[in-house]
Amino acid sequence: MTSRKTRPTHAPRSPAPWPGAEAGRFERPSLTVDVVLISTAHGALRTWLVRRSEPPHADRWALPGGFIQPGEPLEAAAARVLTSKAGLTGLFLEQLYTFGAPDRDPRARVISIAYYALCDFARFSVRAGAVPETTAARIEVPWEGETGGPVELTSDGGARFSLAFDHADMVGLAVKRLRGKLDYAPIGFQLLPESFTLLELQQVHETILGRPVNKDSFRRRMLASGQLEATGVWQADVEHRPALRYRFSRRSAT
Amino acid sequence: MTSRKTRPTHAPRSPAPWPGAEAGRFERPSLTVDVVLISTAHGALRTWLVRRSEPPHADRWALPGGFIQPGEPLEAAAARVLTSKAGLTGLFLEQLYTFGAPDRDPRARVISIAYYALCDFARFSVRAGAVPETTAARIEVPWEGETGGPVELTSDGGARFSLAFDHADMVGLAVKRLRGKLDYAPIGFQLLPESFTLLELQQVHETILGRPVNKDSFRRRMLASGQLEATGVWQADVEHRPALRYRFSRRSAT
DNA sequence: TGAATAGTGTCTATAAGACAATATCCC
DNA sequence: GGGATATTGTCTTATAGACACTATTCA
Numbered sequence: 143m144t145s146r147k148t149r150p151t152h153a154p155r156s157p158a159p160w161p162g163a164e165a166g167r168f169e170r171p172s173l174t175v176d177v178v179l180i181s182t183a184h185g186a187l188r189t190w191l192v193r194r195s196e197p198p199h200a201d202r203w204a205l206p207g208g209f210i211q212p213g214e215p216l217e218a219a220a221a222r223v224l225t226s227k228a229g230l231t232g233l234f235l236e237q238l239y240t241f242g243a244p245d246r247d248p249r250a251r252v253i254s255i256a257y258y259a260l261c262d263f264a265r266f267s268v269r270a271g272a273v274p275e276t277t278a279a280r281i282e283v284p285w286e287g288e289t290g291g292p293v294e295l296t297s298d299g300g301a302r303f304s305l306a307f308d309h310a311d312m313v314g315l316a317v318k319r320l321r322g323k324l325d326y327a328p329i330g331f332q333l334l335p336e337s338f339t340l341l342e343l344q345q346v347h348e349t350i351l352g353r354p355v356n357k358d359s360f361r362r363r364m365l366a367s368g369q370l371e372a373t374g375v376w377q378a379d380v381e382h383r384p385a386l387r388y389r390f391s392r393r394s395a396t
Numbered sequence: 397m398t399s400r401k402t403r404p405t406h407a408p409r410s411p412a413p414w415p416g417a418e419a420g421r422f423e424r425p426s427l428t429v430d431v432v433l434i435s436t437a438h439g440a441l442r443t444w445l446v447r448r449s450e451p452p453h454a455d456r457w458a459l460p461g462g463f464i465q466p467g468e469p470l471e472a473a474a475a476r477v478l479t480s481k482a483g484l485t486g487l488f489l490e491q492l493y494t495f496g497a498p499d500r501d502p503r504a505r506v507i508s509i510a511y512y513a514l515c516d517f518a519r520f521s522v523r524a525g526a527v528p529e530t531t532a533a534r535i536e537v538p539w540e541g542e543t544g545g546p547v548e549l550t551s552d553g554g555a556r557f558s559l560a561f562d563h564a565d566m567v568g569l570a571v572k573r574l575r576g577k578l579d580y581a582p583i584g585f586q587l588l589p590e591s592f593t594l595l596e597l598q599q600v601h602e603t604i605l606g607r608p609v610n611k612d613s614f615r616r617r618m619l620a621s622g623q624l625e626a627t628g629v630w631q632a633d634v635e636h637r638p639a640l641r642y643r644f645s646r647r648s649a650t
Numbered sequence: 651t652g653a654a655t656a657g658t659g660t661c662t663a664t665a666a667g668a669c670a671a672t673a674t675c676c677c
Numbered sequence: 678g679g680g681a682t683a684t685t686g687t688c689t690t691a692t693a694g695a696c697a698c699t700a701t702t703c704a
Binding site: 610612613616617620630631634635636637638 | 665666667668669673674675676677
Binding site for chain 2: 682683
Protein backbone atom coordinates (compact mmCIF):
# COMPACT_ATOMS: atom_id res chain seq x y z
CA MET A 143 0.00 0.00 0.00
CA THR A 144 2.86 2.26 0.60
CA SER A 145 3.94 1.81 -2.91
CA ARG A 146 0.59 2.36 -4.43
CA LYS A 147 0.75 6.08 -4.76
CA THR A 148 4.43 6.09 -5.31
CA ARG A 149 4.83 9.03 -7.58
CA PRO A 150 8.16 10.57 -6.64
CA THR A 151 7.47 14.00 -7.99
CA HIS A 152 10.90 14.93 -7.03
CA ALA A 153 11.70 18.48 -7.69
CA PRO A 154 12.23 19.73 -11.12
CA ARG A 155 14.58 22.50 -11.54
CA SER A 156 15.28 24.83 -14.28
CA PRO A 157 18.79 24.67 -15.67
CA ALA A 158 18.83 21.07 -14.71
CA PRO A 159 15.87 18.96 -15.70
CA TRP A 160 15.59 16.74 -12.73
CA PRO A 161 14.69 13.35 -13.99
CA GLY A 162 12.61 12.65 -10.95
CA ALA A 163 9.53 14.47 -12.06
CA GLU A 164 8.45 11.39 -13.84
CA ALA A 165 10.04 8.89 -11.60
CA GLY A 166 7.11 6.64 -11.98
CA ARG A 167 8.16 6.10 -15.52
CA PHE A 168 11.71 5.29 -14.71
CA GLU A 169 13.10 1.89 -14.45
CA ARG A 170 13.68 1.26 -10.80
CA PRO A 171 16.66 -0.87 -9.97
CA SER A 172 16.29 -3.74 -7.59
CA LEU A 173 17.96 -3.24 -4.24
CA THR A 174 19.77 -5.88 -2.28
CA VAL A 175 22.10 -6.16 0.66
CA ASP A 176 25.13 -8.45 0.72
CA VAL A 177 27.03 -9.19 3.89
CA VAL A 178 30.73 -9.89 4.24
CA LEU A 179 30.73 -11.93 7.42
CA ILE A 180 34.27 -12.10 8.69
CA SER A 181 36.01 -14.13 11.34
CA THR A 182 39.41 -15.67 11.86
CA ALA A 183 40.68 -19.23 12.04
CA HIS A 184 44.15 -20.69 12.00
CA GLY A 185 45.77 -17.32 11.47
CA ALA A 186 43.74 -16.34 8.45
CA LEU A 187 40.71 -14.19 7.85
CA ARG A 188 37.63 -16.15 6.86
CA THR A 189 34.41 -15.19 5.25
CA TRP A 190 31.11 -16.95 5.05
CA LEU A 191 30.04 -18.10 1.60
CA VAL A 192 26.80 -19.59 0.38
CA ARG A 193 26.45 -21.80 -2.64
CA ARG A 194 24.02 -20.39 -5.18
CA SER A 195 21.36 -22.76 -6.31
CA GLU A 196 19.87 -20.68 -9.10
CA PRO A 197 21.06 -18.68 -12.05
CA PRO A 198 22.76 -16.45 -12.62
CA HIS A 199 25.99 -18.01 -11.43
CA ALA A 200 24.24 -21.15 -10.27
CA ASP A 201 26.52 -23.43 -8.25
CA ARG A 202 29.03 -20.70 -7.68
CA TRP A 203 29.79 -19.30 -4.27
CA ALA A 204 28.46 -15.94 -3.17
CA LEU A 205 28.11 -13.74 -0.13
CA PRO A 206 24.91 -14.12 1.83
CA GLY A 207 22.46 -11.53 0.61
CA GLY A 208 18.87 -10.73 -0.12
CA PHE A 209 16.43 -8.16 -1.35
CA ILE A 210 15.44 -5.28 0.85
CA GLN A 211 11.87 -5.57 2.00
CA PRO A 212 9.34 -2.77 1.89
CA GLY A 213 9.70 -0.52 4.89
CA GLU A 214 12.78 -2.33 6.08
CA PRO A 215 15.77 -0.27 7.26
CA LEU A 216 18.96 -1.14 5.42
CA GLU A 217 20.86 -2.38 8.42
CA ALA A 218 17.86 -4.46 9.46
CA ALA A 219 17.97 -6.15 6.08
CA ALA A 220 21.61 -7.00 6.61
CA ALA A 221 20.87 -8.34 10.09
CA ARG A 222 18.02 -10.40 8.71
CA VAL A 223 20.33 -11.93 6.12
CA LEU A 224 22.78 -12.86 8.86
CA THR A 225 20.05 -14.52 10.84
CA SER A 226 18.48 -16.38 7.97
CA LYS A 227 21.64 -17.49 6.21
CA ALA A 228 24.03 -18.00 9.09
CA GLY A 229 21.88 -18.16 12.18
CA LEU A 230 23.91 -15.42 13.83
CA THR A 231 22.57 -12.42 15.71
CA GLY A 232 23.95 -9.49 17.66
CA LEU A 233 27.12 -9.12 15.65
CA PHE A 234 29.04 -5.97 14.92
CA LEU A 235 27.56 -4.78 11.64
CA GLU A 236 28.48 -1.75 9.58
CA GLN A 237 27.72 -0.45 6.13
CA LEU A 238 30.61 -0.91 3.74
CA TYR A 239 29.86 0.45 0.27
CA THR A 240 27.17 0.46 -2.36
CA PHE A 241 27.88 -1.39 -5.58
CA GLY A 242 25.93 -0.34 -8.61
CA ALA A 243 27.81 -1.00 -11.84
CA PRO A 244 25.13 -1.32 -14.52
CA ASP A 245 26.25 -4.75 -15.59
CA ARG A 246 27.05 -6.28 -12.24
CA ASP A 247 24.03 -8.53 -12.54
CA PRO A 248 23.35 -9.95 -16.00
CA ARG A 249 19.61 -10.05 -15.50
CA ALA A 250 18.74 -6.50 -14.63
CA ARG A 251 19.96 -3.46 -12.84
CA VAL A 252 20.57 -4.55 -9.29
CA ILE A 253 22.20 -2.26 -6.80
CA SER A 254 23.64 -3.82 -3.72
CA ILE A 255 24.42 -2.19 -0.42
CA ALA A 256 27.27 -4.17 1.09
CA TYR A 257 27.68 -4.56 4.84
CA TYR A 258 30.36 -6.30 6.80
CA ALA A 259 29.94 -8.14 10.07
CA LEU A 260 32.45 -9.50 12.57
CA CYS A 261 32.10 -12.70 14.54
CA ASP A 262 34.32 -14.37 17.09
CA PHE A 263 35.86 -17.54 15.81
CA ALA A 264 34.16 -19.84 18.28
CA ARG A 265 30.60 -18.93 17.29
CA PHE A 266 31.63 -18.66 13.67
CA SER A 267 33.04 -22.12 13.31
CA VAL A 268 30.22 -23.75 15.22
CA ARG A 269 27.68 -22.19 12.89
CA ALA A 270 29.74 -22.80 9.79
CA GLY A 271 29.76 -26.46 10.59
CA ALA A 272 26.02 -26.49 11.14
CA VAL A 273 24.64 -24.80 8.05
CA PRO A 274 24.63 -26.79 4.82
CA GLU A 275 25.66 -25.40 1.46
CA THR A 276 27.94 -23.01 3.29
CA THR A 277 31.68 -22.65 3.64
CA ALA A 278 34.07 -20.55 5.64
CA ALA A 279 36.53 -19.56 2.96
CA ARG A 280 40.01 -18.41 3.68
CA ILE A 281 40.72 -14.85 2.50
CA GLU A 282 44.06 -14.44 0.78
CA VAL A 283 45.08 -10.83 0.44
CA PRO A 284 47.56 -10.22 -2.37
CA TRP A 285 48.31 -6.63 -1.39
CA GLU A 286 49.90 -4.93 1.56
CA GLY A 287 48.64 -2.26 3.86
CA GLU A 288 45.61 -0.41 2.60
CA THR A 289 46.38 -0.65 -1.06
CA GLY A 290 43.09 -2.33 -1.70
CA GLY A 291 41.87 -4.51 -4.51
CA PRO A 292 40.25 -7.87 -4.94
CA VAL A 293 41.20 -10.86 -2.83
CA GLU A 294 41.26 -14.58 -3.39
CA LEU A 295 39.02 -16.96 -1.53
CA THR A 296 40.29 -20.46 -1.00
CA SER A 297 39.36 -23.59 0.83
CA ASP A 298 41.67 -25.01 3.45
CA GLY A 299 42.89 -27.41 0.83
CA GLY A 300 43.96 -24.49 -1.30
CA ALA A 301 41.24 -24.76 -3.93
CA ARG A 302 40.17 -21.41 -5.23
CA PHE A 303 36.58 -20.20 -5.08
CA SER A 304 35.38 -18.06 -7.90
CA LEU A 305 32.78 -15.76 -6.44
CA ALA A 306 29.61 -14.69 -8.18
CA PHE A 307 29.01 -11.10 -9.26
CA ASP A 308 31.40 -8.53 -7.79
CA HIS A 309 31.52 -10.26 -4.45
CA ALA A 310 35.29 -10.65 -4.45
CA ASP A 311 35.53 -6.86 -4.62
CA MET A 312 33.24 -6.61 -1.64
CA VAL A 313 35.42 -8.92 0.41
CA GLY A 314 38.52 -6.97 -0.64
CA LEU A 315 36.94 -3.73 0.40
CA ALA A 316 35.94 -5.20 3.74
CA VAL A 317 39.54 -6.20 4.41
CA LYS A 318 40.75 -2.74 3.46
CA ARG A 319 38.19 -1.17 5.77
CA LEU A 320 39.19 -3.48 8.62
CA ARG A 321 42.84 -2.61 8.23
CA GLY A 322 42.06 1.08 8.19
CA LYS A 323 39.87 1.01 11.27
CA LEU A 324 41.94 -1.32 13.37
CA ASP A 325 44.12 1.39 14.88
CA TYR A 326 41.42 3.67 16.09
CA ALA A 327 38.29 1.58 16.49
CA PRO A 328 37.68 -1.34 18.82
CA ILE A 329 37.14 -3.97 16.16
CA GLY A 330 39.80 -6.50 17.09
CA PHE A 331 37.68 -7.51 20.06
CA GLN A 332 34.76 -8.36 17.83
CA LEU A 333 36.73 -11.27 16.43
CA LEU A 334 37.47 -12.72 19.86
CA PRO A 335 35.42 -14.42 22.54
CA GLU A 336 34.39 -12.56 25.66
CA SER A 337 37.78 -13.00 27.28
CA PHE A 338 41.16 -13.38 25.65
CA THR A 339 44.86 -13.06 26.23
CA LEU A 340 47.05 -10.28 24.91
CA LEU A 341 48.75 -12.70 22.55
CA GLU A 342 45.42 -13.75 21.08
CA LEU A 343 44.52 -10.13 20.55
CA GLN A 344 47.87 -9.50 18.92
CA GLN A 345 47.37 -12.46 16.61
CA VAL A 346 44.01 -11.10 15.54
CA HIS A 347 45.67 -7.81 14.69
CA GLU A 348 48.38 -9.59 12.76
CA THR A 349 45.81 -11.60 10.86
CA ILE A 350 43.89 -8.50 9.89
CA LEU A 351 46.98 -6.51 8.95
CA GLY A 352 48.66 -9.40 7.20
CA ARG A 353 51.99 -8.69 8.86
CA PRO A 354 53.65 -9.24 12.23
CA VAL A 355 53.34 -6.52 14.82
CA ASN A 356 55.83 -5.67 17.50
CA LYS A 357 54.91 -7.52 20.66
CA ASP A 358 56.31 -5.05 23.17
CA SER A 359 54.75 -1.93 21.83
CA PHE A 360 51.51 -3.72 21.10
CA ARG A 361 51.18 -4.69 24.75
CA ARG A 362 52.06 -1.21 25.90
CA ARG A 363 49.59 0.43 23.56
CA MET A 364 46.74 -1.88 24.41
CA LEU A 365 47.23 -1.69 28.16
CA ALA A 366 47.55 2.07 27.97
CA SER A 367 44.47 2.48 25.81
CA GLY A 368 42.07 1.91 28.67
CA GLN A 369 40.05 -0.47 26.53
CA LEU A 370 41.15 -3.58 28.38
CA GLU A 371 40.00 -4.84 31.70
CA ALA A 372 41.74 -7.72 33.47
CA THR A 373 39.41 -10.55 34.30
CA GLY A 374 41.66 -11.94 36.98
CA VAL A 375 41.41 -15.32 35.32
CA TRP A 376 44.41 -17.08 33.90
CA GLN A 377 44.68 -19.04 30.76
CA ALA A 378 44.44 -22.80 31.26
CA ASP A 379 45.50 -25.92 29.43
CA VAL A 380 48.70 -24.55 27.99
CA GLU A 381 52.07 -26.11 28.48
CA HIS A 382 53.78 -22.90 29.48
CA ARG A 383 53.22 -20.01 31.80
CA PRO A 384 49.55 -19.03 31.50
CA ALA A 385 48.66 -15.49 30.49
CA LEU A 386 46.15 -13.26 32.16
CA ARG A 387 42.80 -13.01 30.38
CA TYR A 388 41.33 -9.63 29.57
CA ARG A 389 37.98 -8.44 28.41
CA PHE A 390 37.01 -5.47 26.34
CA SER A 391 35.95 -2.49 28.39
CA ARG A 392 33.51 -0.14 26.71
CA ARG A 393 34.06 2.89 28.87
CA SER A 394 37.13 4.00 27.02
CA ALA A 395 37.44 7.67 27.82
CA THR A 396 39.83 8.85 25.16
CA MET B 397 4.95 0.63 -14.72
CA THR B 398 7.62 -0.84 -12.70
CA SER B 399 5.80 -0.12 -9.54
CA ARG B 400 2.54 -1.44 -10.74
CA LYS B 401 3.04 -5.00 -9.78
CA THR B 402 4.54 -4.16 -6.45
CA ARG B 403 3.79 -7.24 -4.41
CA PRO B 404 6.34 -7.59 -1.64
CA THR B 405 6.41 -11.28 -1.65
CA HIS B 406 9.61 -11.33 0.12
CA ALA B 407 11.85 -14.08 -0.14
CA PRO B 408 11.57 -17.32 1.13
CA ARG B 409 14.90 -18.64 1.85
CA SER B 410 15.67 -22.03 3.01
CA PRO B 411 19.25 -23.00 2.70
CA ALA B 412 19.90 -20.23 0.24
CA PRO B 413 17.28 -19.61 -2.36
CA TRP B 414 18.49 -16.45 -3.90
CA PRO B 415 15.48 -14.23 -4.10
CA GLY B 416 16.48 -12.77 -7.39
CA ALA B 417 14.57 -15.16 -9.51
CA GLU B 418 11.40 -13.30 -8.79
CA ALA B 419 12.84 -9.88 -8.48
CA GLY B 420 10.11 -8.47 -10.64
CA ARG B 421 7.51 -8.92 -7.95
CA PHE B 422 9.26 -6.81 -5.37
CA GLU B 423 8.56 -3.23 -4.53
CA ARG B 424 11.44 -1.30 -5.90
CA PRO B 425 12.41 1.82 -3.99
CA SER B 426 13.42 4.92 -5.85
CA LEU B 427 17.15 5.55 -5.97
CA THR B 428 18.81 8.91 -5.85
CA VAL B 429 22.25 10.37 -5.38
CA ASP B 430 22.93 13.44 -3.24
CA VAL B 431 26.24 15.26 -3.33
CA VAL B 432 27.94 17.08 -0.49
CA LEU B 433 30.05 19.54 -2.44
CA ILE B 434 32.63 20.97 -0.09
CA SER B 435 35.04 23.85 -0.29
CA THR B 436 36.51 26.41 2.06
CA ALA B 437 36.16 30.16 2.40
CA HIS B 438 37.22 32.55 5.11
CA GLY B 439 38.46 29.80 7.33
CA ALA B 440 35.31 27.71 7.29
CA LEU B 441 34.10 24.70 5.41
CA ARG B 442 31.35 25.45 2.95
CA THR B 443 28.85 23.33 1.20
CA TRP B 444 26.71 23.96 -1.82
CA LEU B 445 22.96 24.11 -1.21
CA VAL B 446 20.07 24.32 -3.61
CA ARG B 447 16.69 25.77 -2.78
CA ARG B 448 13.89 23.30 -3.31
CA SER B 449 11.00 24.58 -5.33
CA GLU B 450 8.55 21.74 -4.82
CA PRO B 451 7.22 19.64 -1.99
CA PRO B 452 8.15 17.95 0.11
CA HIS B 453 10.16 20.57 1.92
CA ALA B 454 9.42 23.22 -0.68
CA ASP B 455 11.49 26.38 -0.17
CA ARG B 456 13.89 24.63 2.11
CA TRP B 457 17.53 24.12 1.29
CA ALA B 458 18.86 20.78 0.19
CA LEU B 459 21.94 19.15 -1.23
CA PRO B 460 22.10 18.88 -4.98
CA GLY B 461 20.79 15.50 -6.00
CA GLY B 462 18.83 13.55 -8.54
CA PHE B 463 17.49 10.21 -9.57
CA ILE B 464 19.77 7.59 -10.96
CA GLN B 465 19.06 6.99 -14.61
CA PRO B 466 18.73 3.60 -16.23
CA GLY B 467 22.09 2.13 -17.04
CA GLU B 468 23.93 4.96 -15.33
CA PRO B 469 26.83 4.10 -13.01
CA LEU B 470 26.42 5.55 -9.54
CA GLU B 471 29.43 7.81 -9.63
CA ALA B 472 28.39 9.04 -13.07
CA ALA B 473 25.07 10.08 -11.60
CA ALA B 474 26.86 12.06 -8.91
CA ALA B 475 29.08 13.70 -11.51
CA ARG B 476 26.06 14.54 -13.61
CA VAL B 477 24.42 16.21 -10.63
CA LEU B 478 27.54 18.29 -10.07
CA THR B 479 27.56 19.39 -13.66
CA SER B 480 23.88 20.15 -13.91
CA LYS B 481 23.43 21.85 -10.55
CA ALA B 482 26.77 23.54 -10.04
CA GLY B 483 28.42 23.57 -13.44
CA LEU B 484 31.51 21.90 -12.03
CA THR B 485 33.40 19.00 -13.58
CA GLY B 486 36.51 17.03 -12.86
CA LEU B 487 36.30 17.26 -9.10
CA PHE B 488 37.45 14.74 -6.54
CA LEU B 489 34.38 12.62 -5.96
CA GLU B 490 33.90 9.69 -3.60
CA GLN B 491 31.02 7.65 -2.30
CA LEU B 492 30.12 8.54 1.26
CA TYR B 493 27.27 6.41 2.57
CA THR B 494 23.86 5.14 1.61
CA PHE B 495 20.89 6.53 3.48
CA GLY B 496 17.77 4.45 3.49
CA ALA B 497 15.66 5.04 6.59
CA PRO B 498 12.12 4.05 5.60
CA ASP B 499 10.69 7.43 6.49
CA ARG B 500 13.42 9.68 5.22
CA ASP B 501 11.16 10.84 2.41
CA PRO B 502 7.53 11.37 3.36
CA ARG B 503 6.24 10.42 -0.08
CA ALA B 504 7.70 6.99 -0.64
CA ARG B 505 10.66 4.80 -0.03
CA VAL B 506 13.60 6.64 -1.46
CA ILE B 507 17.11 5.42 -0.91
CA SER B 508 19.89 7.86 -1.49
CA ILE B 509 23.51 7.15 -2.17
CA ALA B 510 25.45 10.12 -0.85
CA TYR B 511 28.70 11.27 -2.43
CA TYR B 512 31.03 14.03 -1.44
CA ALA B 513 33.08 16.21 -3.74
CA LEU B 514 35.90 18.66 -3.11
CA CYS B 515 36.48 21.90 -4.95
CA ASP B 516 39.13 24.56 -4.62
CA PHE B 517 37.77 27.79 -3.24
CA ALA B 518 38.45 29.87 -6.34
CA ARG B 519 36.32 27.78 -8.70
CA PHE B 520 33.77 27.20 -5.98
CA SER B 521 33.06 30.82 -5.21
CA VAL B 522 32.97 31.83 -8.84
CA ARG B 523 30.35 29.19 -9.56
CA ALA B 524 28.44 29.85 -6.36
CA GLY B 525 28.02 33.44 -7.39
CA ALA B 526 26.86 32.45 -10.86
CA VAL B 527 24.13 29.90 -10.19
CA PRO B 528 20.77 31.22 -8.97
CA GLU B 529 18.78 29.63 -6.14
CA THR B 530 22.03 28.39 -4.71
CA THR B 531 24.07 29.23 -1.66
CA ALA B 532 27.45 28.31 -0.24
CA ALA B 533 26.53 27.65 3.34
CA ARG B 534 29.00 27.72 6.16
CA ILE B 535 29.36 24.40 7.97
CA GLU B 536 29.49 24.71 11.74
CA VAL B 537 30.71 21.56 13.40
CA PRO B 538 29.57 21.23 17.02
CA TRP B 539 31.79 18.26 17.81
CA GLU B 540 35.49 17.66 18.01
CA GLY B 541 37.68 15.16 16.25
CA GLU B 542 35.83 12.33 14.64
CA THR B 543 33.00 12.13 17.08
CA GLY B 544 30.52 12.61 14.30
CA GLY B 545 26.96 13.83 14.29
CA PRO B 546 24.88 16.42 12.51
CA VAL B 547 26.24 19.85 11.73
CA GLU B 548 24.69 23.29 11.41
CA LEU B 549 24.58 25.17 8.17
CA THR B 550 24.54 28.93 8.35
CA SER B 551 24.77 31.93 6.11
CA ASP B 552 27.57 34.40 6.52
CA GLY B 553 25.15 36.57 8.42
CA GLY B 554 24.70 33.75 10.91
CA ALA B 555 21.19 32.73 9.87
CA ARG B 556 20.62 29.03 10.20
CA PHE B 557 19.54 26.87 7.28
CA SER B 558 17.25 23.99 8.07
CA LEU B 559 18.03 21.32 5.53
CA ALA B 560 15.49 19.07 3.90
CA PHE B 561 15.38 15.33 4.53
CA ASP B 562 18.42 13.89 6.29
CA HIS B 563 20.80 16.13 4.42
CA ALA B 564 22.31 17.62 7.56
CA ASP B 565 23.40 14.12 8.52
CA MET B 566 25.02 13.71 5.13
CA VAL B 567 27.03 16.88 5.57
CA GLY B 568 28.05 15.81 9.05
CA LEU B 569 29.21 12.46 7.78
CA ALA B 570 31.18 14.13 5.00
CA VAL B 571 33.03 16.25 7.56
CA LYS B 572 33.76 13.21 9.66
CA ARG B 573 35.09 11.37 6.63
CA LEU B 574 37.26 14.32 5.65
CA ARG B 575 38.77 14.53 9.10
CA GLY B 576 39.48 10.85 9.10
CA LYS B 577 41.13 10.78 5.70
CA LEU B 578 43.14 13.95 6.01
CA ASP B 579 46.16 12.31 7.58
CA TYR B 580 46.69 9.58 5.07
CA ALA B 581 45.04 10.68 1.85
CA PRO B 582 45.91 13.66 -0.32
CA ILE B 583 42.64 15.50 0.06
CA GLY B 584 43.83 18.83 1.41
CA PHE B 585 45.16 19.65 -2.04
CA GLN B 586 41.74 19.19 -3.57
CA LEU B 587 40.54 22.27 -1.71
CA LEU B 588 43.36 24.44 -3.03
CA PRO B 589 44.24 25.92 -6.41
CA GLU B 590 47.00 24.40 -8.51
CA SER B 591 49.74 26.09 -6.51
CA PHE B 592 49.71 27.17 -2.90
CA THR B 593 51.91 28.07 0.02
CA LEU B 594 52.54 25.87 3.02
CA LEU B 595 50.57 28.25 5.19
CA GLU B 596 47.56 27.99 2.91
CA LEU B 597 47.78 24.21 3.06
CA GLN B 598 48.05 24.36 6.81
CA GLN B 599 44.99 26.57 7.03
CA VAL B 600 43.01 24.13 4.95
CA HIS B 601 43.98 21.37 7.35
CA GLU B 602 43.00 23.52 10.31
CA THR B 603 39.67 24.31 8.72
CA ILE B 604 38.91 20.66 8.12
CA LEU B 605 40.04 19.55 11.55
CA GLY B 606 38.43 22.44 13.34
CA ARG B 607 41.50 23.05 15.46
CA PRO B 608 44.93 24.65 15.11
CA VAL B 609 47.80 22.46 14.04
CA ASN B 610 51.42 22.87 14.99
CA LYS B 611 53.16 24.86 12.31
CA ASP B 612 56.64 23.41 12.68
CA SER B 613 55.74 19.78 12.57
CA PHE B 614 53.17 20.38 9.86
CA ARG B 615 55.86 21.83 7.59
CA ARG B 616 58.24 19.01 8.36
CA ARG B 617 55.66 16.34 7.74
CA MET B 618 54.46 17.82 4.49
CA LEU B 619 57.91 18.42 3.08
CA ALA B 620 59.03 14.95 4.11
CA SER B 621 55.96 13.29 2.63
CA GLY B 622 57.18 13.63 -0.93
CA GLN B 623 53.79 14.87 -2.00
CA LEU B 624 54.90 18.43 -2.51
CA GLU B 625 56.86 19.86 -5.37
CA ALA B 626 58.29 23.37 -5.24
CA THR B 627 57.14 25.49 -8.16
CA GLY B 628 60.02 27.93 -7.83
CA VAL B 629 57.50 30.74 -7.83
CA TRP B 630 57.10 33.02 -4.87
CA GLN B 631 53.95 34.41 -3.44
CA ALA B 632 53.20 37.95 -4.57
CA ASP B 633 51.17 40.89 -3.33
CA VAL B 634 51.76 40.30 0.32
CA GLU B 635 53.21 42.89 2.67
CA HIS B 636 55.73 40.55 4.19
CA ARG B 637 58.31 38.06 3.09
CA PRO B 638 56.71 35.98 0.33
CA ALA B 639 56.47 32.23 0.71
CA LEU B 640 57.45 29.66 -1.87
CA ARG B 641 54.57 28.15 -3.76
CA TYR B 642 54.22 24.39 -4.03
CA ARG B 643 52.13 22.07 -6.08
CA PHE B 644 50.81 18.63 -5.38
CA SER B 645 52.98 15.88 -6.77
CA ARG B 646 51.18 12.65 -7.58
CA ARG B 647 54.15 10.36 -7.70
CA SER B 648 54.28 9.91 -3.94
CA ALA B 649 56.17 6.70 -3.40
CA THR B 650 55.37 5.89 0.18
C1' DT C 651 65.53 -29.47 34.90
C1' DG C 652 64.15 -27.86 30.33
C1' DA C 653 60.99 -25.86 27.01
C1' DA C 654 58.01 -22.31 26.16
C1' DT C 655 55.61 -18.19 26.71
C1' DA C 656 54.32 -14.24 30.18
C1' DG C 657 55.56 -10.08 31.86
C1' DT C 658 59.03 -6.15 33.33
C1' DG C 659 62.68 -2.85 32.71
C1' DT C 660 65.97 -0.35 29.94
C1' DC C 661 68.08 1.68 25.89
C1' DT C 662 67.79 3.77 21.29
C1' DA C 663 65.70 5.88 17.21
C1' DT C 664 62.12 8.63 15.45
C1' DA C 665 58.56 12.18 15.20
C1' DA C 666 56.02 15.97 17.38
C1' DG C 667 55.91 20.24 19.96
C1' DA C 668 58.35 24.32 21.70
C1' DC C 669 61.36 27.92 20.97
C1' DA C 670 65.12 30.81 19.26
C1' DA C 671 67.45 32.97 15.46
C1' DT C 672 67.91 34.60 10.97
C1' DA C 673 65.95 35.93 6.19
C1' DT C 674 63.17 38.66 3.19
C1' DC C 675 59.58 41.36 1.62
C1' DC C 676 56.68 45.82 1.74
C1' DC C 677 55.57 49.99 4.05
C1' DG D 678 64.05 50.89 10.15
C1' DG D 679 59.59 48.55 11.56
C1' DG D 680 56.16 45.10 10.90
C1' DA D 681 55.10 40.73 9.41
C1' DT D 682 55.75 36.19 7.90
C1' DA D 683 59.20 32.62 5.91
C1' DT D 684 62.63 29.39 6.82
C1' DT D 685 66.24 27.00 9.42
C1' DG D 686 68.15 24.90 13.47
C1' DT D 687 68.15 23.17 18.21
C1' DC D 688 66.15 21.25 22.38
C1' DT D 689 62.65 18.55 24.85
C1' DT D 690 59.29 15.04 25.18
C1' DA D 691 56.45 11.04 23.84
C1' DT D 692 56.23 6.73 21.50
C1' DA D 693 57.78 2.63 18.90
C1' DG D 694 61.14 -0.93 18.27
C1' DA D 695 64.90 -3.76 20.12
C1' DC D 696 66.75 -6.37 23.63
C1' DA D 697 67.90 -8.35 28.12
C1' DC D 698 66.14 -10.42 32.09
C1' DT D 699 63.03 -12.58 35.38
C1' DA D 700 58.61 -15.38 36.26
C1' DT D 701 55.64 -19.30 35.87
C1' DT D 702 53.62 -23.34 34.16
C1' DC D 703 53.82 -28.20 32.49
C1' DA D 704 56.25 -32.21 30.67
